[in-house]
Amino acid sequence: MAISSSSSKLVFLLWVLGFMSVMSSAAKFDELFEPSWALDHVSFEGEELKLKLDNFSGAGFGSKSKYLFGKTTVQIKLVEGDSAGTVTAFYMSSDGPKHNEFDFEFLGNTTGEPYLVQTNVYVNGVGNREQRLSLWFDPSKDFHAYSILWNQHQVVFLVDETPIRVFTNKEKKGVPFPKDQPMGIYSSIWNADDWATQGGRVKTDWSHAPFVASYKGFDINGCECPISTNAVDNTKKCSASEGSLLLLLSVSTGVGRK
Numbered sequence: 001m002a003i004s005s006s007s008s009k010l011v012f013l014l015w016v017l018g019f020m021s022v023m024s025s026a027a028k029f030d031e032l033f034e035p036s037w038a039l040d041h042v043s044f045e046g047e048e049l050k051l052k053l054d055n056f057s058g059a060g061f062g063s064k065s066k067y068l069f070g071k072t073t074v075q076i077k078l079v080e081g082d083s084a085g086t087v088t089a090f091y092m093s094s095d096g097p098k099h100n101e102f103d104f105e106f107l108g109n110t111t112g113e114p115y116l117v118q119t120n121v122y123v124n125g126v127g128n129r130e131q132r133l134s135l136w137f138d139p140s141k142d143f144h145a146y147s148i149l150w151n152q153h154q155v156v157f158l159v160d161e162t163p164i165r166v167f168t169n170k171e172k173k174g175v176p177f178p179k180d181q182p183m184g185i186y187s188s189i190w191n192a193d194d195w196a197t198q199g200g201r202v203k204t205d206w207s208h209a210p211f212v213a214s215y216k217g218f219d220i221n222g223c224e225c226p227i228s229t230n231a232v233d234n235t236k237k238c239s240a241s242e243g244s245l246l247l248l249l250s251v252s253t254g255v256g257r258k
């Protein structure tokens with residue numbers, strides 16, 4: 001008797017937790033992010049956020065706050081079938097002409113041909129650090145976790161917690177490193193058929209629109225920068241915070257994992 005009553009309590013608890021985790025995606029999005037353009041191309045269907053691209057518009061969302069150091073993760077299921085000409089991006093960026101930016105760009109392809117993931121890092125407005133890689137899975141079949149981790153030592157791009165690129169702080173050798181501009185977190189889908197797929201030879205086939213990227217599992221673990229506080233004070237606050245210590249630990253374990 002005792003066993004069956006505690007196991008039914010357990011089942012009930014799991015049911016409640018399961019329910020909460022289904023509910024939390026939309027709630028978490030609303031807490032952290034907001035649609036930034038083409039609001040009619042951004043929608044929640046169940047627990048999944050959808051961004052749509054058609055011949056009228058793409059769409060995007062951005063974080064409500066800016067952060068100085070942190071780790072952000074979203075789970076994305078990329079456009080299925082024919083995604084040629086489309087680019088879905090997940091990135092962090094600061095504002096202004098000398099901005100910093102850390103990009104994941106997913107370059108679509110014709111049906112059955114592989115996506116490419118392009119990463120890039122801009123420091124003080126200068127990019128040209130593109131790297132391209134093929135994933136070890138089809139990113140349009142399932143959700144996978146994409147993360148950007150940023151601290152004073154490095155910027156790490158992770159796919160399902162596996163680091164795929166590390167941009168190390170080499171300031172001691174005179175290479176600039178982004179560390180004093182607060183950054184927002186963004187995602188968008190747009191048409192880039194002049195360059196994205198097979199060097200721009202394959203154009204977007206609009207008869208296959210709308211192209212839909214799906215999102216869930218929104219997470220930001222970072223040092224938030226109040227807009228009312230000046231940059232120098234924010235840098236002090238975020239450099240000193242316990243949060244950045246924890247992030248340091250999570251980098252070293254994250255990079256070690258293979």
Ligand SMILES: *[C@@H]1O[C@H](CO)[C@@H](O)[C@H](O)[C@H]1NC(C)=O
Nearest residue numbers: 054055056206207208209210
């Ligand atoms: C956009 O696509 C719709 C549906 O395929 C089509 O009816 C319409 O003519 C297109 N508009 C333009 C400007 O290409």
Ligand SMILES: *[C@@H]1O[C@H](CO)[C@@H](O)[C@H](O)[C@H]1NC(C)=O
Nearest residue numbers: 107109113114116196197198
């Ligand atoms: C698309 O598929 C072609 C043929 O497999 C491949 O060469 C190319 O790298 C793929 N990705 C992109 C984005 O063009």
